[in-house]
Amino acid sequence: YAxxxxxxxxVKNIIDKETWRQFTGxxxxxxxxxxxxxxxxxxxxxxxxxxxxxxxxxxYYGGNEYIDELEVLCRKRALKAFNLDPAKWGVNVQPYSxxxxxxxxxxxxxxxxxxxxGLGLPDGGHLTHGYYTAKxxxxxxxxxxxxxxxxxxxxxxxIDYEGLAAQAKIFRPKLIICGASAYPxxxxxxxxxxxxxxxxxxxxxxxxxxxxxxxxxxxxxxxDYCDVVTTTTHKTLxxxxxxxxxxxxxxxxxxxxxxxxIAAIATALLQVSQPSFKAYAKQVIENARTLASELVGxxxxxxxxxxxxxxxxxxxxxxxxxxxxxxxxxxxxxxxxNKNAVSGDASAQVPGGIRLGTSAITSRNMLESDVKIVADxxxxxxxxxxxxxxxxxxxxxxxxVRVATVQTEGKxxxxxx
Ligand code: PLP
Numbered sequence: 001y002a003x004x005x006x007x008x009x010x011v012k013n014i015i016d017k018e019t020w021r022q023f024t025g026x027x028x029x030x031x032x033x034x035x036x037x038x039x040x041x042x043x044x045x046x047x048x049x050x051x052x053x054x055x056x057x058x059x060y061y062g063g064n065e066y067i068d069e070l071e072v073l074c075r076k077r078a079l080k081a082f083n084l085d086p087a088k089w090g091v092n093v094q095p096y097s098x099x100x101x102x103x104x105x106x107x108x109x110x111x112x113x114x115x116x117x118g119l120g121l122p123d124g125g126h127l128t129h130g131y132y133t134a135k136x137x138x139x140x141x142x143x144x145x146x147x148x149x150x151x152x153x154x155x156x157x158x159i160d161y162e163g164l165a166a167q168a169k170i171f172r173p174k175l176i177i178c179g180a181s182a183y184p185x186x187x188x189x190x191x192x193x194x195x196x197x198x199x200x201x202x203x204x205x206x207x208x209x210x211x212x213x214x215x216x217x218x219x220x221x222x223x224d225y226c227d228v229v230t231t232t233t234h235k236t237l238x239x240x241x242x243x244x245x246x247x248x249x250x251x252x253x254x255x256x257x258x259x260x261x262i263a264a265i266a267t268a269l270l271q272v273s274q275p276s277f278k279a280y281a282k283q284v285i286e287n288a289r290t291l292a293s294e295l296v297g298x299x300x301x302x303x304x305x306x307x308x309x310x311x312x313x314x315x316x317x318x319x320x321x322x323x324x325x326x327x328x329x330x331x332x333x334x335x336x337x338n339k340n341a342v343s344g345d346a347s348a349q350v351p352g353g354i355r356l357g358t359s360a361i362t363s364r365n366m367l368e369s370d371v372k373i374v375a376d377x378x379x380x381x382x383x384x385x386x387x388x389x390x391x392x393x394x395x396x397x398x399x400x401v402r403v404a405t406v407q408t409e410g411k412x413x414x415x416x417x
Contacts, residue, residue, distance in 0.1 A: 022034075024334060025334040025335065025336055026334060026335045026336065026361065026374060026377070027336050027360035027361065028330075028335060028336060028337045028356045028357060028358075028360070028361065028374070029336055029337060029338055029355075029357060029360070030182070030209065030310060030311040030338075030355050030356065030357025030359070031181065031208075031209060031357065032336075032357070032359070032360055033359040033360050033363055034360050034363040034364065035264075035268070036267070036268070036271060038267050039264045039267045039268050039271075040264070042260065042263035042264040042266070042267045043260050043261060043263070043264035044260065045260050045263060047067070047070070047259040047260040047262075047263050048258070048259065048260040050063070050064070050067055050259050051256045052064045052067045052071075052256055052257060052259060053250060053251075053255055053256045053257075054250065055071075055246060055250075056068035056071050056072050067259050070259065070262060070263055070266065071093065071094075071257075071259075071262055073266055074093045074262050074263075074265055074266035074269065075090075075091045075092075075093055077266055077269035077270055077273065078091045078093060078265075078269055079091055080269075080273055081215045081269045081272040081273050082214065082215050082223060082229075083215075083217075084223060087239075088239055089223070089239065090239050090241075090242030090245075090246075092104075092242075092245055092246055092249050093257075093262050093265055093266075094249050094250060094254065094257035094262070095230075095249055095253075095254065096254060096257075096258060096261070097232065098126075098128070098206070098208040098230065098231065098232035099127075099128050100249075100253055100254060101230040101231070101232075101249075102126075102128040102129070102141070102177075102206060102230055103128065103140055103141070103253055104245065104248040104249045104252065104253045104254070105204055105228050105230050105245065105248070106141060106144075106145060106175065107248040107252050107253060108228070108241065108244040108245040108247070108248035108252075109174070109175055109202045109204065109227070109228065109241070109244070110145065110174040110175050110202070111174075112144050112145070113144070113145065113146055114145055114146065114173075114174040114175070115145070115146045115147070115148065115171055115172065115173040115174055115175075116129075116130050116141070116145050116146070116147050116173050116174065116175040116176070116177060117130070117147065117148055117149065117150050117164070117167065117168060117171065117173045117175070117176050117177065118130045118131075118141075118147060118149060118150070118176075118177035118178075119149065119150060119151070119152075119159070119177075119178070119179075119180050119183065120149030120150065120151050121149075121341070121348060122341045122343070122345055122348050123149075123151045123152045123180075123183075123343060124152070124180040124181060124182040124183035124313075125149065125177075125180055125181065126179075126180065126181045126206065126208070127139045127141070128140070128141050128206070129141060129147075129149075129177045129179075129206065130142050130145065130147025130148075130149060130177070131147075131149075132147065148167065148171050148173070150163065150164040150167055150168075151163070152183075152343055154343065154344065156304065157303045157304045157343050158185060158304060159183070159185075159187070159188070161188060161191045161192070161195075164176075164192075164195060165191075165194075165195040165198070168195050168196075168198070168199045168201070169198070169199060172199055172200075172201075173199065173201050174201050174202065175201055175202045175203075175204060176192060176195065176196050176201050176202070176203050176204070177204050177205075177206060178192050178203070178204070178205050178206070178222070178226075179205045179206030179207050179208065179209070179210075179222075179230075180206075180209065181208070181209060182311065182313055182340050182341070182355050183311075183313075184288075184292075184302075184303065184304055184306070184307040184308065184309060184311050184312060184313050185304055185307070185308045185309070186219050186220050186308040186309065187205070187219075187220060187222070188220075189203075189205065189220055189221075189222050189224065189225035189226065190224075190225060192225065193225040193226075202227045202228070203225065203226045203227055204226060204227060204228045204229070204230065205222035205226040205228075205229045205230070206229075206230045206231070207222060207229060207230070207231050208230070208231050208232040209309070209310070209311070210309055210310070211231040211232070212272060212277070212280075212281055212284075212359070213281050213284065213285065213309055213310060215272050215277070215281075216272075216277055216278045216280075216281030216282070217278065218278075218281045218282055218285055219308070219309060227241060228241060228245065280362060280363075283362050283367070284310045284358050284359055284362045285307075285308070285309060285310065285358075286368060287358035287361065287362050287366065287367070287368065287371045288307045288309065288310050288311060288312055288357070288358045289306065289307060290368040290371040290372065290375075291307075291312050291356060291358060291371050291374065291375055292305075292306045292307045292312045293306070294371070294372055294375030294376075295312065295314060295375055295378065295379070298375070298379045300314060300315075300319075300379075300382070301314075301315045301317075301318050302314055302315065303315055303342050303343060303353065310357050310358050310359050311355060311356065311357045311358075312355070312356045312357075313340060313342060313353055313354075313355055313356075314342075314353050314354050314355075314356065315342045315343075315352060315353045316342075316352055316353050316354065316382070317342065317344075317352040317353070319382065319386060320386075320389070321382065321385050321386065321389065322339070322350055322351065322352060323338075323339030323340055323351040323352060323353050323354045324339045324350075324351070325385050325388075325389065326339070326354050326381060326382055326385050327339045327354060329381050329384055329385045329388065330354075330378070330381050333377065333380075333381055335377060335378070335381065337354050337355065337356055338354065338355055339351045339353070339354055339355075340353050340354055340355035341353065356378070358371070361374065
Protein backbone atom coordinates (compact mmCIF):
# COMPACT_ATOMS: atom_id res chain seq x y z
CA TYR A 1 0.00 0.00 0.00
CA ALA A 2 2.99 2.31 -0.24
CA UNK A 3 2.45 5.32 -2.53
CA UNK A 4 3.75 5.38 -6.09
CA UNK A 5 6.48 7.91 -5.21
CA UNK A 6 7.97 5.32 -2.86
CA UNK A 7 7.44 2.20 -4.93
CA UNK A 8 8.33 3.62 -8.32
CA UNK A 9 9.83 7.11 -8.23
CA UNK A 10 10.80 6.84 -11.90
CA VAL A 11 7.21 6.53 -13.12
CA LYS A 12 6.02 9.07 -10.52
CA ASN A 13 8.56 11.53 -11.86
CA ILE A 14 7.34 11.07 -15.42
CA ILE A 15 3.73 11.59 -14.29
CA ASP A 16 4.76 14.74 -12.44
CA LYS A 17 6.55 16.11 -15.50
CA GLU A 18 3.51 15.39 -17.71
CA THR A 19 1.23 17.01 -15.10
CA TRP A 20 3.42 20.11 -15.21
CA ARG A 21 3.35 20.10 -19.03
CA GLN A 22 -0.45 19.87 -19.06
CA PHE A 23 -0.88 22.51 -16.36
CA THR A 24 1.48 25.05 -17.87
CA GLY A 25 0.81 24.57 -21.58
CA UNK A 26 -2.02 25.44 -23.92
CA UNK A 27 -3.78 22.28 -25.06
CA UNK A 28 -5.16 22.73 -28.57
CA UNK A 29 -5.26 19.13 -29.81
CA UNK A 30 -8.78 18.59 -31.14
CA UNK A 31 -9.07 15.00 -29.90
CA UNK A 32 -8.05 15.79 -26.32
CA UNK A 33 -9.74 17.32 -23.31
CA UNK A 34 -9.11 17.68 -19.60
CA UNK A 35 -10.75 14.88 -17.64
CA UNK A 36 -12.39 15.81 -14.36
CA UNK A 37 -10.77 14.67 -11.12
CA UNK A 38 -13.84 12.56 -10.29
CA UNK A 39 -13.57 10.72 -13.62
CA UNK A 40 -9.87 10.09 -13.01
CA UNK A 41 -10.65 8.82 -9.52
CA UNK A 42 -13.07 6.29 -11.01
CA UNK A 43 -10.52 5.34 -13.67
CA UNK A 44 -7.81 4.71 -11.09
CA UNK A 45 -10.06 2.72 -8.80
CA UNK A 46 -10.05 -0.83 -7.46
CA UNK A 47 -12.47 -1.79 -10.27
CA UNK A 48 -9.39 -2.53 -12.38
CA UNK A 49 -8.94 -5.75 -10.35
CA UNK A 50 -12.13 -7.43 -11.52
CA UNK A 51 -12.66 -9.78 -14.44
CA UNK A 52 -16.16 -9.70 -15.91
CA UNK A 53 -16.37 -11.26 -19.37
CA UNK A 54 -19.96 -11.29 -20.60
CA UNK A 55 -22.82 -8.91 -19.95
CA UNK A 56 -24.70 -7.94 -16.75
CA UNK A 57 -26.43 -11.01 -15.27
CA UNK A 58 -24.61 -13.24 -17.80
CA UNK A 59 -20.96 -13.28 -16.72
CA TYR A 60 -18.30 -15.94 -16.98
CA TYR A 61 -16.93 -15.14 -13.48
CA GLY A 62 -18.43 -14.89 -10.01
CA GLY A 63 -18.39 -11.83 -7.79
CA ASN A 64 -19.78 -9.48 -10.40
CA GLU A 65 -22.85 -8.13 -8.59
CA TYR A 66 -21.38 -4.62 -8.24
CA ILE A 67 -19.82 -4.67 -11.69
CA ASP A 68 -23.26 -5.53 -13.10
CA GLU A 69 -24.74 -2.61 -11.19
CA LEU A 70 -22.03 -0.34 -12.61
CA GLU A 71 -22.45 -1.43 -16.22
CA VAL A 72 -26.24 -1.13 -16.08
CA LEU A 73 -25.87 2.37 -14.61
CA CYS A 74 -23.36 3.36 -17.29
CA ARG A 75 -25.62 2.10 -20.09
CA LYS A 76 -28.59 3.98 -18.61
CA ARG A 77 -26.56 7.18 -18.45
CA ALA A 78 -25.31 6.76 -22.03
CA LEU A 79 -28.87 6.50 -23.34
CA LYS A 80 -29.95 9.48 -21.24
CA ALA A 81 -26.99 11.61 -22.37
CA PHE A 82 -28.01 11.15 -26.00
CA ASN A 83 -31.74 11.37 -25.22
CA LEU A 84 -32.43 7.85 -26.52
CA ASP A 85 -35.44 5.71 -25.77
CA PRO A 86 -34.29 2.51 -23.96
CA ALA A 87 -37.15 0.65 -25.66
CA LYS A 88 -35.62 1.42 -29.06
CA TRP A 89 -31.89 1.64 -28.39
CA GLY A 90 -29.29 -0.53 -26.76
CA VAL A 91 -25.77 0.43 -25.82
CA ASN A 92 -22.51 -1.41 -25.29
CA VAL A 93 -20.01 0.42 -23.08
CA GLN A 94 -17.29 -2.25 -23.07
CA PRO A 95 -15.02 -1.33 -26.04
CA TYR A 96 -11.52 -0.46 -24.86
CA SER A 97 -11.25 2.42 -27.32
CA UNK A 98 -12.77 3.99 -30.41
CA UNK A 99 -10.78 1.76 -32.73
CA UNK A 100 -11.98 -1.45 -31.12
CA UNK A 101 -15.53 -0.07 -31.03
CA UNK A 102 -15.32 0.55 -34.78
CA UNK A 103 -13.87 -2.87 -35.53
CA UNK A 104 -16.58 -4.50 -33.42
CA UNK A 105 -19.22 -2.53 -35.33
CA UNK A 106 -17.81 -3.71 -38.67
CA UNK A 107 -17.69 -7.27 -37.34
CA UNK A 108 -21.33 -7.00 -36.27
CA UNK A 109 -22.69 -5.43 -39.43
CA UNK A 110 -20.83 -6.92 -42.38
CA UNK A 111 -18.91 -10.01 -43.46
CA UNK A 112 -15.16 -10.32 -44.15
CA UNK A 113 -14.27 -8.80 -47.54
CA UNK A 114 -17.60 -6.95 -47.81
CA UNK A 115 -17.37 -3.47 -49.28
CA UNK A 116 -17.47 -0.32 -47.21
CA UNK A 117 -17.16 3.41 -47.83
CA GLY A 118 -15.73 5.94 -45.38
CA LEU A 119 -14.29 9.44 -45.69
CA GLY A 120 -10.72 9.22 -46.99
CA LEU A 121 -8.01 9.86 -44.41
CA PRO A 122 -6.44 12.76 -46.38
CA ASP A 123 -9.87 14.41 -46.38
CA GLY A 124 -10.33 14.04 -42.61
CA GLY A 125 -11.48 10.43 -42.15
CA HIS A 126 -10.06 8.01 -39.59
CA LEU A 127 -7.78 5.00 -40.05
CA THR A 128 -10.54 2.66 -38.90
CA HIS A 129 -12.88 3.80 -41.71
CA GLY A 130 -11.09 1.73 -44.37
CA TYR A 131 -7.77 3.53 -44.83
CA TYR A 132 -5.19 2.08 -47.18
CA THR A 133 -2.54 3.40 -49.53
CA ALA A 134 -1.55 2.36 -53.03
CA LYS A 135 1.36 0.47 -51.44
CA UNK A 136 -0.21 -1.12 -48.40
CA UNK A 137 -3.37 -2.13 -46.60
CA UNK A 138 -2.22 -1.15 -43.13
CA UNK A 139 -5.46 -0.97 -41.14
CA UNK A 140 -7.70 -3.84 -40.04
CA UNK A 141 -10.59 -2.06 -41.79
CA UNK A 142 -8.78 -2.40 -45.14
CA UNK A 143 -7.14 -5.79 -44.48
CA UNK A 144 -10.41 -7.54 -43.64
CA UNK A 145 -12.85 -5.48 -45.72
CA UNK A 146 -12.82 -3.87 -49.16
CA UNK A 147 -12.98 -0.11 -48.79
CA UNK A 148 -13.38 2.69 -51.30
CA UNK A 149 -13.12 6.15 -49.80
CA UNK A 150 -15.40 9.07 -50.62
CA UNK A 151 -14.09 12.60 -50.48
CA UNK A 152 -14.63 16.31 -50.27
CA UNK A 153 -15.20 18.66 -53.20
CA UNK A 154 -11.98 20.45 -54.17
CA UNK A 155 -13.53 23.93 -54.36
CA UNK A 156 -15.49 24.04 -51.08
CA UNK A 157 -13.72 21.22 -49.18
CA UNK A 158 -17.17 20.09 -47.99
CA ILE A 159 -18.27 16.43 -48.15
CA ASP A 160 -19.21 15.63 -51.74
CA TYR A 161 -22.62 14.08 -50.99
CA GLU A 162 -23.58 13.84 -54.68
CA GLY A 163 -20.30 12.19 -55.61
CA LEU A 164 -20.69 9.83 -52.66
CA ALA A 165 -24.19 8.81 -53.83
CA ALA A 166 -22.97 8.23 -57.39
CA GLN A 167 -19.98 6.23 -56.13
CA ALA A 168 -22.18 4.13 -53.84
CA LYS A 169 -24.49 3.26 -56.75
CA ILE A 170 -21.54 1.78 -58.65
CA PHE A 171 -19.59 0.29 -55.71
CA ARG A 172 -22.66 -1.06 -53.81
CA PRO A 173 -21.10 -1.00 -50.30
CA LYS A 174 -22.60 -3.01 -47.46
CA LEU A 175 -21.72 -0.18 -45.07
CA ILE A 176 -21.28 3.58 -45.29
CA ILE A 177 -19.34 5.20 -42.44
CA CYS A 178 -19.65 8.89 -41.67
CA GLY A 179 -17.83 10.90 -39.03
CA ALA A 180 -14.24 12.12 -39.09
CA SER A 181 -11.10 13.08 -37.24
CA ALA A 182 -10.44 16.31 -39.09
CA TYR A 183 -13.59 17.73 -40.66
CA PRO A 184 -14.63 21.12 -39.31
CA UNK A 185 -18.24 20.99 -40.55
CA UNK A 186 -21.44 19.25 -39.48
CA UNK A 187 -22.80 16.19 -41.30
CA UNK A 188 -25.90 15.85 -43.48
CA UNK A 189 -27.12 12.54 -42.05
CA UNK A 190 -30.44 12.76 -43.96
CA UNK A 191 -28.60 12.77 -47.30
CA UNK A 192 -26.40 9.85 -46.21
CA UNK A 193 -29.46 7.88 -45.11
CA UNK A 194 -31.03 8.40 -48.53
CA UNK A 195 -27.91 7.02 -50.18
CA UNK A 196 -27.59 4.06 -47.81
CA UNK A 197 -31.27 3.17 -48.38
CA UNK A 198 -30.85 3.46 -52.14
CA UNK A 199 -27.99 0.94 -52.17
CA UNK A 200 -29.22 -1.21 -49.28
CA UNK A 201 -26.27 -0.59 -46.97
CA UNK A 202 -25.96 0.03 -43.26
CA UNK A 203 -25.15 3.57 -42.15
CA UNK A 204 -22.79 4.04 -39.22
CA UNK A 205 -21.68 7.30 -37.62
CA UNK A 206 -18.42 7.52 -35.73
CA UNK A 207 -18.85 10.58 -33.53
CA UNK A 208 -15.63 10.10 -31.54
CA UNK A 209 -14.74 13.74 -32.04
CA UNK A 210 -18.13 15.34 -31.63
CA UNK A 211 -20.10 13.11 -29.23
CA UNK A 212 -20.21 15.81 -26.52
CA UNK A 213 -21.49 18.37 -29.00
CA UNK A 214 -24.10 15.88 -30.27
CA UNK A 215 -25.21 15.05 -26.71
CA UNK A 216 -25.60 18.76 -25.99
CA UNK A 217 -27.76 19.16 -29.09
CA UNK A 218 -25.37 21.66 -30.66
CA UNK A 219 -24.77 19.52 -33.77
CA UNK A 220 -27.07 17.43 -36.00
CA UNK A 221 -28.26 14.19 -34.41
CA UNK A 222 -26.92 11.01 -36.10
CA UNK A 223 -29.29 8.81 -34.07
CA ASP A 224 -32.21 10.04 -36.20
CA TYR A 225 -30.70 8.35 -39.27
CA CYS A 226 -27.92 5.87 -38.47
CA ASP A 227 -28.06 2.15 -37.69
CA VAL A 228 -25.07 2.24 -35.35
CA VAL A 229 -23.24 5.11 -33.70
CA THR A 230 -19.78 4.68 -32.20
CA THR A 231 -17.68 7.00 -30.14
CA THR A 232 -14.30 6.88 -28.54
CA THR A 233 -15.24 5.17 -25.33
CA HIS A 234 -18.62 3.62 -25.91
CA LYS A 235 -21.14 2.92 -28.62
CA THR A 236 -24.88 3.15 -29.08
CA LEU A 237 -27.02 0.97 -31.28
CA UNK A 238 -30.67 0.14 -32.02
CA UNK A 239 -32.36 -2.83 -30.36
CA UNK A 240 -32.50 -5.11 -33.42
CA UNK A 241 -28.72 -4.93 -33.77
CA UNK A 242 -28.00 -5.12 -30.06
CA UNK A 243 -27.14 -8.82 -29.89
CA UNK A 244 -24.97 -8.66 -33.02
CA UNK A 245 -22.99 -5.76 -31.63
CA UNK A 246 -22.70 -7.29 -28.16
CA UNK A 247 -21.39 -10.54 -29.65
CA UNK A 248 -18.97 -8.60 -31.83
CA UNK A 249 -17.51 -6.76 -28.84
CA UNK A 250 -17.25 -9.94 -26.78
CA UNK A 251 -16.12 -12.58 -27.63
CA UNK A 252 -15.33 -11.56 -31.25
CA UNK A 253 -13.01 -8.63 -30.57
CA UNK A 254 -12.41 -8.40 -26.81
CA UNK A 255 -12.08 -10.32 -23.59
CA UNK A 256 -12.86 -8.86 -20.18
CA UNK A 257 -14.03 -5.25 -20.10
CA UNK A 258 -12.01 -2.63 -18.24
CA UNK A 259 -14.41 -1.93 -15.40
CA UNK A 260 -12.45 1.05 -14.12
CA UNK A 261 -12.91 2.62 -17.57
CA ILE A 262 -16.63 1.85 -17.51
CA ALA A 263 -16.87 3.60 -14.13
CA ALA A 264 -15.02 6.59 -15.58
CA ILE A 265 -17.34 6.67 -18.60
CA ALA A 266 -20.35 6.54 -16.26
CA THR A 267 -19.01 9.48 -14.24
CA ALA A 268 -18.26 11.46 -17.40
CA LEU A 269 -21.76 10.73 -18.75
CA LEU A 270 -23.28 12.04 -15.53
CA GLN A 271 -21.48 15.31 -16.16
CA VAL A 272 -22.73 15.36 -19.77
CA SER A 273 -26.32 15.17 -18.51
CA GLN A 274 -25.95 18.28 -16.29
CA PRO A 275 -27.47 21.53 -17.63
CA SER A 276 -24.03 23.17 -17.40
CA PHE A 277 -22.71 20.81 -20.07
CA LYS A 278 -24.94 22.40 -22.73
CA ALA A 279 -23.42 25.79 -21.95
CA TYR A 280 -19.94 24.24 -22.12
CA ALA A 281 -20.62 22.66 -25.54
CA LYS A 282 -21.98 25.96 -26.87
CA GLN A 283 -18.87 27.74 -25.63
CA VAL A 284 -16.57 25.15 -27.28
CA ILE A 285 -18.18 25.99 -30.63
CA GLU A 286 -18.15 29.77 -29.98
CA ASN A 287 -14.46 29.53 -29.11
CA ALA A 288 -13.69 27.53 -32.27
CA ARG A 289 -15.56 30.09 -34.38
CA THR A 290 -13.65 32.92 -32.73
CA LEU A 291 -10.35 31.13 -33.29
CA ALA A 292 -11.26 30.61 -36.95
CA SER A 293 -12.33 34.21 -37.55
CA GLU A 294 -9.24 35.59 -35.80
CA LEU A 295 -6.94 33.46 -37.96
CA VAL A 296 -8.82 34.47 -41.10
CA GLY A 297 -8.50 38.06 -39.86
CA UNK A 298 -4.72 37.58 -39.82
CA UNK A 299 -4.99 36.60 -43.49
CA UNK A 300 -4.57 32.84 -43.07
CA UNK A 301 -6.35 30.14 -45.07
CA UNK A 302 -8.61 27.66 -43.26
CA UNK A 303 -10.05 24.54 -44.82
CA UNK A 304 -13.73 25.27 -45.54
CA UNK A 305 -13.07 28.85 -44.39
CA UNK A 306 -14.32 28.24 -40.84
CA UNK A 307 -15.94 25.72 -38.53
CA UNK A 308 -19.28 24.35 -37.25
CA UNK A 309 -17.75 22.30 -34.45
CA UNK A 310 -14.77 22.25 -32.08
CA UNK A 311 -11.99 22.10 -34.64
CA UNK A 312 -10.20 24.31 -37.10
CA UNK A 313 -8.11 22.99 -39.97
CA UNK A 314 -5.42 25.47 -40.95
CA UNK A 315 -3.90 25.21 -44.43
CA UNK A 316 -0.28 26.38 -44.14
CA UNK A 317 0.73 25.69 -47.72
CA UNK A 318 0.16 29.25 -48.98
CA UNK A 319 2.87 30.27 -46.49
CA UNK A 320 5.30 27.62 -47.70
CA UNK A 321 5.30 25.92 -44.29
CA UNK A 322 4.59 22.31 -43.35
CA UNK A 323 2.45 21.29 -40.39
CA UNK A 324 5.33 19.50 -38.70
CA UNK A 325 7.45 22.65 -38.52
CA UNK A 326 4.71 24.69 -36.92
CA UNK A 327 3.90 21.81 -34.56
CA UNK A 328 7.53 21.80 -33.41
CA UNK A 329 7.67 25.56 -32.88
CA UNK A 330 4.37 25.44 -30.98
CA UNK A 331 5.77 22.62 -28.79
CA UNK A 332 8.67 24.86 -27.87
CA UNK A 333 6.21 27.61 -26.98
CA UNK A 334 4.15 25.33 -24.72
CA UNK A 335 1.27 25.13 -27.20
CA UNK A 336 0.23 21.61 -28.13
CA UNK A 337 -1.21 21.12 -31.61
CA ASN A 338 -0.90 18.47 -34.31
CA LYS A 339 0.16 18.48 -37.92
CA ASN A 340 -2.67 17.40 -40.19
CA ALA A 341 -3.29 16.66 -43.85
CA VAL A 342 -5.26 19.28 -45.73
CA SER A 343 -7.14 18.79 -48.96
CA GLY A 344 -4.84 18.32 -51.93
CA ASP A 345 -1.75 17.29 -49.95
CA ALA A 346 0.48 15.14 -52.12
CA SER A 347 1.19 12.84 -49.18
CA ALA A 348 -0.38 12.29 -45.76
CA GLN A 349 3.19 11.77 -44.51
CA VAL A 350 4.06 15.44 -45.10
CA PRO A 351 0.90 17.24 -44.03
CA GLY A 352 0.45 20.81 -45.18
CA GLY A 353 -1.68 21.93 -42.27
CA ILE A 354 -2.38 21.83 -38.57
CA ARG A 355 -5.49 20.89 -36.61
CA LEU A 356 -6.63 22.93 -33.64
CA GLY A 357 -9.39 22.22 -31.13
CA THR A 358 -11.05 24.26 -28.42
CA SER A 359 -12.41 21.56 -26.07
CA ALA A 360 -9.55 21.63 -23.54
CA ILE A 361 -9.14 25.41 -23.36
CA THR A 362 -12.91 25.73 -22.88
CA SER A 363 -12.63 23.27 -19.98
CA ARG A 364 -10.18 25.79 -18.52
CA ASN A 365 -13.01 28.37 -18.74
CA MET A 366 -11.53 30.32 -21.61
CA LEU A 367 -13.94 32.61 -23.42
CA GLU A 368 -13.81 34.42 -26.77
CA SER A 369 -11.58 37.18 -25.37
CA ASP A 370 -9.03 34.56 -24.25
CA VAL A 371 -9.23 32.79 -27.59
CA LYS A 372 -8.25 36.02 -29.35
CA ILE A 373 -5.01 35.96 -27.33
CA VAL A 374 -4.50 32.28 -28.20
CA ALA A 375 -4.99 33.14 -31.89
CA ASP A 376 -2.36 35.85 -31.51
CA UNK A 377 0.08 33.30 -29.98
CA UNK A 378 -0.54 31.03 -32.98
CA UNK A 379 -0.02 33.94 -35.35
CA UNK A 380 3.35 34.58 -33.66
CA UNK A 381 4.22 30.88 -33.83
CA UNK A 382 3.61 30.85 -37.57
CA UNK A 383 5.52 34.08 -38.13
CA UNK A 384 8.35 32.67 -36.05
CA UNK A 385 8.31 29.44 -38.07
CA UNK A 386 8.63 31.52 -41.23
CA UNK A 387 11.53 33.43 -39.74
CA UNK A 388 13.28 30.25 -38.62
CA UNK A 389 12.72 28.68 -42.00
CA UNK A 390 14.26 31.72 -43.65
CA UNK A 391 17.22 31.76 -41.27
CA UNK A 392 17.83 28.06 -40.93
CA UNK A 393 16.66 26.80 -44.29
CA UNK A 394 14.23 23.93 -44.08
CA UNK A 395 16.05 22.30 -41.15
CA UNK A 396 14.10 23.06 -37.98
CA UNK A 397 16.60 23.52 -35.20
CA UNK A 398 16.16 22.14 -31.73
CA UNK A 399 18.45 24.70 -30.13
CA UNK A 400 16.00 27.57 -30.70
CA VAL A 401 14.25 26.81 -27.47
CA ARG A 402 13.47 30.21 -26.10
CA VAL A 403 11.03 30.91 -28.87
CA ALA A 404 8.21 31.85 -26.54
CA THR A 405 10.05 35.02 -25.68
CA VAL A 406 10.52 36.03 -29.26
CA GLN A 407 8.15 38.58 -30.65
CA THR A 408 8.14 38.51 -34.40
CA GLU A 409 6.35 41.77 -35.06
CA GLY A 410 8.81 44.52 -35.88
CA LYS A 411 11.79 42.42 -34.81
CA UNK A 412 14.20 40.50 -36.90
CA UNK A 413 15.88 37.83 -34.83
CA UNK A 414 15.54 35.04 -32.38
CA UNK A 415 17.17 33.81 -29.20
CA UNK A 416 19.73 31.10 -29.70
CA UNK A 417 20.94 29.15 -26.68
N1 PLP B 1 -12.72 7.44 -34.62
C1 PLP B 1 -12.34 8.72 -34.80
C2 PLP B 1 -13.18 9.62 -35.67
C3 PLP B 1 -11.18 9.21 -34.18
O1 PLP B 1 -10.78 10.47 -34.39
C4 PLP B 1 -10.44 8.32 -33.36
C5 PLP B 1 -9.24 8.79 -32.64
O2 PLP B 1 -8.24 9.10 -33.21
C6 PLP B 1 -10.85 6.99 -33.24
C7 PLP B 1 -12.00 6.59 -33.87
C8 PLP B 1 -10.04 5.97 -32.49
O3 PLP B 1 -10.19 6.08 -31.15
P1 PLP B 1 -9.11 5.42 -30.14
O4 PLP B 1 -7.86 6.19 -30.36
O5 PLP B 1 -9.77 5.59 -28.83
O6 PLP B 1 -8.96 4.00 -30.53
